[in-house]
Amino acid sequence: MTDPTQTNKHADEESLRMVSAQPIAGEPVSDEELRPHVLDGFIGQPRLKAQLQLFLDAARKREVPPDHILLAGPPGLGKTTLAMIVANELGVPIRVTSGPAIQHAGDLASILSSLDAGEVLFIDEIHRLPRAAEELLYIAMEDFRVDVMVGKGPGASSIPLTLPRFTVIGATTREGMLPSPLRARFGxxxxxxxxxxxxLEKLVTRSASVLGLPLDDGSAHELAVRSRGTPRIANRLLRRVRDWAVVHDLASVGPADVREALALYQIDTEGLDRLDIAVLDAIVRSFDGGPVGLNNLAAMVGEESETVETVCEPYLVREGFLVRTPKGRVATRKAWEHLGLEPRERADGDQGTVGKLF
Ligand SMILES: Nc1ncnc2c1ncn2[C@@H]1O[C@H](COP(=O)(O)OP(=O)(O)O)[C@@H](O)[C@H]1O
Ligand SMILES: [Mg+2]
Known part of the structure; x- marks a missing residue:
């Protein structure tokens, strides 16, 4: 098990970064205005949208609440937004809770027993539900029933309570952590x-128009390439660009403004920030491209190993700047080139790991 204090620490660490995919303090509320409310307004993910549209149309036509829906994927890609859209499209209320908010099975039982027919129950971070709540949820999802415990001790008994039909929408960043019986309950x-x-360019363009910020040609592109494939980051960077436009009294924002504003926050053309660059720079300059062990690397950049591993590496690996090998972390050719360096040949004629890998 991971130590929850550690997780919080990393969450804190993450929340300080402009390029974090997690919401940062004070942000969720102001982000509301940028959330699309209908499926048509949800940008991208065309296949998923077509599937969901069919799924919702069928439920509407059959006049029954749709099957339960699981939304899986990394933070900031639109899971909560989609859950809200589904409820809105169905014209039903949505009740919002999350795995960590439910401490006991009883908490979940009381939510379930108060649901109205057709209502959507959104459970964010569903992989973090306590075990007993998970079990209660399987039954509720399958049989629309909860067993309510009456009394305490040896005299306690459970009374089955029938629930009206409702739809669970679960969201998870860690689908693999969901037990398969629970996963199987989602249609x-x-x-x-x-x-x-x-x-992301379309998304930035849409958000800019919601915020009333005129963008010149090419500006949305400059924002998109720095957003790590993540709508939440795109919207956050756009807000910082808006600050820039306000302070500089700009009538509209040009690509050079975007570059300058985001350079101020030390976000480069690939969406890498100061820490990402420090990591790559350390591997390349101090360890000759690697392989280098995580602990040495973290010490070199003055961060906790876990921060480097959970906060920086996933994006660096995904974008092909860094590979994890059994011997340690290795900077790729792309990393060297991004730092403006030639992948170096070793003095002994051995090309080093970079040469062997590519
Ligand atoms: N496909 C999309 N189209 C438009 N905006 C989006 C889209 N996906 C995400 N967003 C925006 O990004 C922000 C983060 O999305 P959210 O649904 O909260 O992500 P998640 O729940 O997956 O972490 C939302 O405020 C929303 O405005
Ligand atoms: Mg969310």
Whole structure:
């Protein structure tokens, strides 16, 4: 088990970064205005949208609440947004809770027993439900029933309570952590994927118009390429660009403004920030491209190993800047080139790991 204090520490660490995919303090509320409310307004993910549209149309036509839906994917890609859209499209209320908010099975039982017919129950971070709550949830999802415990001790008994039909929408960043019986209760699982630049450009354009910020040609592109495939990051960077436009009294924002504003926050053309660059720089300059063990690397950049591993590496690996090998972390040719360096040949004629890998 991971130590929860550690997780919080990393969450804190993460929340300080402009390029974090997690919401940062004070942000969720102001982000509301940028959330699309109908499926048509949800940008990108065309296949998923088509599937969901069919799924919702069928439920509406049959006049029954749809099957339970699982939304899986990394943070910031639109899981919560989609859950809200589904409820809105169905014209039903949505009740919101999360795995960590439910401490005891009883907490979940009381939510379930108060649901109205057709209502959507959104359970964020569903992989973090306590075990007993998970078991209660299987039954509720399958049989629309909860067993309510009456009394305490040896005289306690359980009374089955029938629930009206409702729809659970679960969201998870860790689908693999969901026990398969729970996963099997979902009639539809949607996997959200990182967004290509073109889609993020559309998203930035839409958000800028919601914020009333005129963008010149090419500005949306400059924002999109720095957003790590993640709508939440795109919207956050856009807000910082808006600050820039306000302070500089700009009537509209040009690509050079975007570059300058985001350079101020030390976010480079690939969406890498100061820490990402420090990591790559350490591997390349101090360890000759690697392989280097995680602990040495972390010490070199003055961060906790876990921070480097959970906060920086996933994006660096995904974008092909870094590979994890059994011997340690290795900077790829792309990393060297991004730092403006030639992948170096070793003095002994051995090309080193970079040469062997590529
Ligand atoms: N496909 C999309 N189209 C438009 N905006 C989106 C899309 N996906 C995410 N967003 C925006 O990004 C922000 C983060 O999305 P959210 O649904 O909270 O992500 P998650 O729940 O997966 O962490 C939302 O405020 C929303 O405005
Ligand atoms: Mg969410």
């Amino acid at each position: 539809f699982t949607a996997h959200l994927d990182f967004y290509p630049h073109e889609e």
